[in-house]
Amino acid sequence: MTLEQRIEQEKIGRQDLRGDPITGDRYYSREFAAKEWEHVFTRTWQIGGMSAQLAKPGSVITQAIGQESILMISDEDGTIRAFYNVCPHRGNRLVAEEEKCGVRRMVCAYHSWTFSADGMVRHVRDAEDYPQGNPVGKLKLKEIRCETLGGMVWFNMDPNAPSLRDSLGTVAEQFEAYQTANWTRVNWLTGLVDCNWKIIHDNFNEAYHILSLHRELGTFIDDAYQNTTFELYKTGHNQMKMQGHQPSANSRVNVVQAPLDAIMREWDLDPEAFNGRVSETRVAIQQQKRKLGPARGHLHYAGVSDAQLTDYHHLTLFPNITLTMSCDFFQVLRPMPHPTDPEKCLFDHWVMMPPVAGRDEVDTPTGKRKFEPAPHETFMHGEASIGFVADQDLSVAVAQQKGLHSRGYTDAYLSGQEDRVRRLHDMINEYIEGRR
Numbered sequence: 001m002t003l004e005q006r007i008e009q010e011k012i013g014r015q016d017l018r019g020d021p022i023t024g025d026r027y028y029s030r031e032f033a034a035k036e037w038e039h040v041f042t043r044t045w046q047i048g049g050m051s052a053q054l055a056k057p058g059s060v061i062t063q064a065i066g067q068e069s070i071l072m073i074s075d076e077d078g079t080i081r082a083f084y085n086v087c088p089h090r091g092n093r094l095v096a097e098e099e100k101c102g103v104r105r106m107v108c109a110y111h112s113w114t115f116s117a118d119g120m121v122r123h124v125r126d127a128e129d130y131p132q133g134n135p136v137g138k139l140k141l142k143e144i145r146c147e148t149l150g151g152m153v154w155f156n157m158d159p160n161a162p163s164l165r166d167s168l169g170t171v172a173e174q175f176e177a178y179q180t181a182n183w184t185r186v187n188w189l190t191g192l193v194d195c196n197w198k199i200i201h202d203n204f205n206e207a208y209h210i211l212s213l214h215r216e217l218g219t220f221i222d223d224a225y226q227n228t229t230f231e232l233y234k235t236g237h238n239q240m241k242m243q244g245h246q247p248s249a250n251s252r253v254n255v256v257q258a259p260l261d262a263i264m265r266e267w268d269l270d271p272e273a274f275n276g277r278v279s280e281t282r283v284a285i286q287q288q289k290r291k292l293g294p295a296r297g298h299l300h301y302a303g304v305s306d307a308q309l310t311d312y313h314h315l316t317l318f319p320n321i322t323l324t325m326s327c328d329f330f331q332v333l334r335p336m337p338h339p340t341d342p343e344k345c346l347f348d349h350w351v352m353m354p355p356v357a358g359r360d361e362v363d364t365p366t367g368k369r370k371f372e373p374a375p376h377e378t379f380m381h382g383e384a385s386i387g388f389v390a391d392q393d394l395s396v397a398v399a400q401q402k403g404l405h406s407r408g409y410t411d412a413y414l415s416g417q418e419d420r421v422r423r424l425h426d427m428i429n430e431y432i433e434g435r436r
């Protein structure tokens, strides 16, 4: 069966949505957050970091999730394993850093128990003084599932979960078409935001807000729902395919505006020649990218379709990851539940870019950056930019969090183009109520 046929088989329709109420308590109740943790986050695949961070043997990274910290380490042979980041002696957090290289042994700061990359205890002081037996070669860090895909390392705390590929279904292949294995994370930002994680993820599950919050995107992204393809999959993941490199049908503007004009010039097209026929810019740019791209160092264009040369395909993974795919960059947009407060979340924004011959500087949502792996920047929402579009999204998040407490709010009243919001909440209930 072709990929297209399998995608068709994987799709569900609006009639398959349960339409469970989206009540306010889902966004602030501690009890509900505890259920999400127990039934959703400990059972689904999460991204732990970039494969490039673990390319050298003895590299270690950690990823916080809820009250857990997961450590991932590459051994001498390049095998990557993931463990709960906790010392089995008395429960101290084993690795404090987020990234570390050249680690021969992991040593706990408390009593210096020492572990190898396979998680085994290798050295303990006063080893003879353990009535229940020497822990060396006997005790081990608790290992969890770990896989790599698309240049990223993924983990899952559920020992019985399907493999990452099985769980992603055709989304894995659709993602892999972009050949992101060697892309570089040029932005690595995390903001602490005063809203529940779902407020942000709901936002990425619809484009209905573009005309209100991101009006300027309409100069080069067509956000009209009539021209957008929405796909819901049985797996719980979904996709939104937006046509790009042409003005929005909602904008009713028939001249080429910034930044589309500059992009057209970059691809040797005269933007003024398209005034009055702006619906033709997209295909014209596709043709130019196809023709000129490889010679300009964009070798990965060979793997993508014409549509993918210009369009924005948002792959939204259950429960909390959005991959905004384009052939020139993609973002990981990921609100993580706060460890203790359901009215806060940690919002991760990563930007990945492909290697292009001669590339040493890139434009990112937070300005020009060197084309190299970015350091992690963390801040409170409002203290720094998390990217100009994401800032606009967050501009309503805190007010919405407050509003969802109101006695005046009972349930969402969703449009068809917000089906993916509906699906997220249905899926959370599927997990919590034990149907998955």
Ligand code: FES
Pocket (backbone or CB within 6 Å): 087, 088, 089, 090, 091, 092, 108, 109, 110, 111, 112, 113
């Ligand atoms: S808690 Fe780690 S060595 Fe004691």
Ligand SMILES: [Fe+2]
Pocket (backbone or CB within 6 Å): 203, 209, 210, 213, 214, 389, 393
């Ligand atoms: Fe948005």
